[in-house]
Amino acid sequence: MEQERTEIASLGEFGLIDHLTKNNETVQAGTILSVGDDSAVIDHFGKQTVISTDMLLEGVHFDLMYTPLRHLGYKAVAVNLSDIYAMCAEPTHITVSIGISNRFSVEALDEFYEGVYAACRRYNVDLIGGDTSSSLKGFVISVTAIGEVAPDKFVTRSGAKVNDLLCVSGNLGAAYMGLQILEREKRIFLESPGVQPDLGNKAYIVGRILKPEPRADIVNWLKEHEISPTAMIDVSDGLSSEILHICTQSGVGCILYEEKIPIHSETRDMALEFNIDPTTCALSGGEDYELLFTVKQEDYEKIARNEQISIIGYITEKEENTNLLTKQGNKHILKAQGWNAFSEQKK
Amino acid sequence: MEQERTEIASLGEFGLIDHLTKNNETVQAGTILSVGDDSAVIDHFGKQTVISTDMLLEGVHFDLMYTPLRHLGYKAVAVNLSDIYAMCAEPTHITVSIGISNRFSVEALDEFYEGVYAACRRYNVDLIGGDTSSSLKGFVISVTAIGEVAPDKFVTRSGAKVNDLLCVSGNLGAAYMGLQILEREKRIFLESPGVQPDLGNKAYIVGRILKPEPRADIVNWLKEHEISPTAMIDVSDGLSSEILHICTQSGVGCILYEEKIPIHSETRDMALEFNIDPTTCALSGGEDYELLFTVKQEDYEKIARNEQISIIGYITEKEENTNLLTKQGNKHILKAQGWNAFSEQKK
Numbered sequence: 001m002e003q004e005r006t007e008i009a010s011l012g013e014f015g016l017i018d019h020l021t022k023n024n025e026t027v028q029a030g031t032i033l034s035v036g037d038d039s040a041v042i043d044h045f046g047k048q049t050v051i052s053t054d055m056l057l058e059g060v061h062f063d064l065m066y067t068p069l070r071h072l073g074y075k076a077v078a079v080n081l082s083d084i085y086a087m088c089a090e091p092t093h094i095t096v097s098i099g100i101s102n103r104f105s106v107e108a109l110d111e112f113y114e115g116v117y118a119a120c121r122r123y124n125v126d127l128i129g130g131d132t133s134s135s136l137k138g139f140v141i142s143v144t145a146i147g148e149v150a151p152d153k154f155v156t157r158s159g160a161k162v163n164d165l166l167c168v169s170g171n172l173g174a175a176y177m178g179l180q181i182l183e184r185e186k187r188i189f190l191e192s193p194g195v196q197p198d199l200g201n202k203a204y205i206v207g208r209i210l211k212p213e214p215r216a217d218i219v220n221w222l223k224e225h226e227i228s229p230t231a232m233i234d235v236s237d238g239l240s241s242e243i244l245h246i247c248t249q250s251g252v253g254c255i256l257y258e259e260k261i262p263i264h265s266e267t268r269d270m271a272l273e274f275n276i277d278p279t280t281c282a283l284s285g286g287e288d289y290e291l292l293f294t295v296k297q298e299d300y301e302k303i304a305r306n307e308q309i310s311i312i313g314y315i316t317e318k319e320e321n322t323n324l325l326t327k328q329g330n331k332h333i334l335k336a337q338g339w340n341a342f343s344e345q346k347k
Numbered sequence: 348m349e350q351e352r353t354e355i356a357s358l359g360e361f362g363l364i365d366h367l368t369k370n371n372e373t374v375q376a377g378t379i380l381s382v383g384d385d386s387a388v389i390d391h392f393g394k395q396t397v398i399s400t401d402m403l404l405e406g407v408h409f410d411l412m413y414t415p416l417r418h419l420g421y422k423a424v425a426v427n428l429s430d431i432y433a434m435c436a437e438p439t440h441i442t443v444s445i446g447i448s449n450r451f452s453v454e455a456l457d458e459f460y461e462g463v464y465a466a467c468r469r470y471n472v473d474l475i476g477g478d479t480s481s482s483l484k485g486f487v488i489s490v491t492a493i494g495e496v497a498p499d500k501f502v503t504r505s506g507a508k509v510n511d512l513l514c515v516s517g518n519l520g521a522a523y524m525g526l527q528i529l530e531r532e533k534r535i536f537l538e539s540p541g542v543q544p545d546l547g548n549k550a551y552i553v554g555r556i557l558k559p560e561p562r563a564d565i566v567n568w569l570k571e572h573e574i575s576p577t578a579m580i581d582v583s584d585g586l587s588s589e590i591l592h593i594c595t596q597s598g599v600g601c602i603l604y605e606e607k608i609p610i611h612s613e614t615r616d617m618a619l620e621f622n623i624d625p626t627t628c629a630l631s632g633g634e635d636y637e638l639l640f641t642v643k644q645e646d647y648e649k650i651a652r653n654e655q656i657s658i659i660g661y662i663t664e665k666e667e668n669t670n671l672l673t674k675q676g677n678k679h680i681l682k683a684q685g686w687n688a689f690s691e692q693k694k
Contacts, residue, residue, distance in 0.1 A: 039494070042395065157384050
């Protein structure tokens with residue numbers, strides 16, 4: 001069946017915006033004015049406003065050869081919401097700006113926006129603005145997420161105290177292994193286009209890279225159980241990098257137990273198949289969008305009851321440094337080895 | 348004198364962010380948490396929050412061959428603030444995300460951020476976040492501006508009423524003519540690199556394209572004189588396009604007098620040199636970042652006193668259509684002929 005292809009030029013810029021936003025329904029009571037004017041207007045009714053922004057560039061952050069546009073739209077929103085949840089805040093609104101070359105059709109953009117709207121519905125967020133522009137080359141996405149929090153109830157990276165427990169939600173390293181599989185299948189496809197990839201038994205880890213979910217559930221659970229994390233960050237660059245952010249900004253050290261790092265069995269199996277240490281995937285892989293946070297010792301009982309949260313270490317004095325205690329009982333200084341965009345590029 | 352060149356890779360992503368934001372001073376009382384965490388937090392103390400976002404792409408929105416990076420940084424902020432002022436709101440915060448290839452040095456980025464910070468200082472706006480990413484090709488900029496307005500005092504595009512006066516600030520078409528000069532000098536330079544451009548006597552119009560200023564002064568003046576515009580929009584795509592936005596969204600028509608359209612003498616001279624009708628520059632040029640707005644007839648006396656504001660027409664019933672009354676006394680239907688990003692690309 002041939003796919004329809006409507007040229008973007010046939011709609012014009014404003015026609016395109018109308019087309020992409022015609023089914024946009026807002027659900028937030030605070031949305032006073034949405035898409036269609038110079039700016040949007042929101043009212044947070046006495047709460048504080050939380051703002052975060054991320055840019056996704058084709059060829060750097062995603063490869064359209066194995067990233068369905070619907071997933072990409074969903075992910076572009078999800079990773080921004082993750083930053084709002086990482087403040088223990090509630091996302092309420094987003095703006096989505098895109099730069100597109102004329103290799104994209106209106107149908108392709110519709111797919112992308114289906115993903116954007118799906119994420120909005122899933123997380124009760126209103127799309128209230130954006131910018132639609134042509135690009136000479138490559139697909140460019142910039143999302144800004146706006147949220148709300150009761151006055152001064154937001155959680156920063158800088159509040160971790162000595163003896164606090166270091167906790168992480170879900171499991172780590174899966175997105176990185178999912179990416180390795182997609183990259184491998186891409187190479188196989190480029191060499192032998194007839195071979196169909198079979199990702200059936202790797203659905204979990206491939207899903208983790210293509211369609212991450214921000215941990216709204218964890219933030220809600222913490223609130224319900226009246227647990228106030230002392231520091232929080234989302235895991236986008238890898239566990240090491242995020243722990244170092246918390247320790248540096250809080251002026252503390254830590255002990256991280258290798259054996260406590262939550263790693264999914266599918267991640268572990270695939271890492272071994274690729275000859276990669278599963279712990280390295282968790283420490284340096286990134287894109288997990290789990291929440292890393294610290295809580296007071298007195299919250300131990302409550303935290304221990306949630307199977308979605310692992311206690312992976314504790315906070316120490318700054319002088320004791322940031323340490324990884326390996327399964328063999330060795331102590332290593334934790335280093336950030338997350339993907340470094342700029343040095344990668346130089347290779 | 349040789350310029351210093353520090354590779355971005357030598358700082359790393361977080362080092363680069365620290366470097367670019369180390370002198371970032373916030374001045375807004377509502378800035379609770381700025382750069383350096385997952386999100387920023389702001390408090391608008393009972394006011395409504397106004398949000399706008401714009402993307403600028405190298406090769407589409409700017410040409411680095413004739414755009415100094417300092418001006419580019421300034422302009423990237425200015426055009427976003429213009430959208431906030433166009434709501435009759437006050438900008439308070441911005442986020443700036445950039446995608447850069449390794450052809451840029453740290454010194455080049457410093458220049459860009461000098462412009463960003465200069466605009467922040469000029470308009471009392473705090474830089475509170477952003478994203479710094481590598482790009483495979485081209486410089487990508489995405490700015491989100493956040494502002495505040497007293498509850499329900501914002502001005503949309505949709506409130507124009509029959510008999511309202513159609514007003515515009517400053518003058519129009521200058522930025523377009525400035526761009527034509529820069530493009531011409533670029534062609535001359537490419538053909539004869541030895542020839543130095545002399546832009547001395549075109550400083551005004553070249554400045555209009557390279558370093559536009561949002562009309563904060565007009566918004567403040569309207570407030571001081573207790574004039575509440577019924578509709579407002581900023582002129583980014585050309586006067587025709589913006590008038591049509593107001594008329595369509597307000598469900599009205601209009602008469603625009605050609606002879607009343609404010610055009611600077613330098614714009615007029617240069618247009619004639621280029622064999623372009625000056626009125627066409629104003630109607631279709633764009634990038635003027637002036638404010639187009641409608642006010643009630645009863646505000647005529649007040650408005651007429653401000654030399655920075657021209658009354659260029661009035662609002663009619665929708666059935667009367669949107670008309671341009673030429674100097675010769677002919678009536679033309681006003682059409683949007685502003686730069687259409689997508690059809691341009693197909694040429």
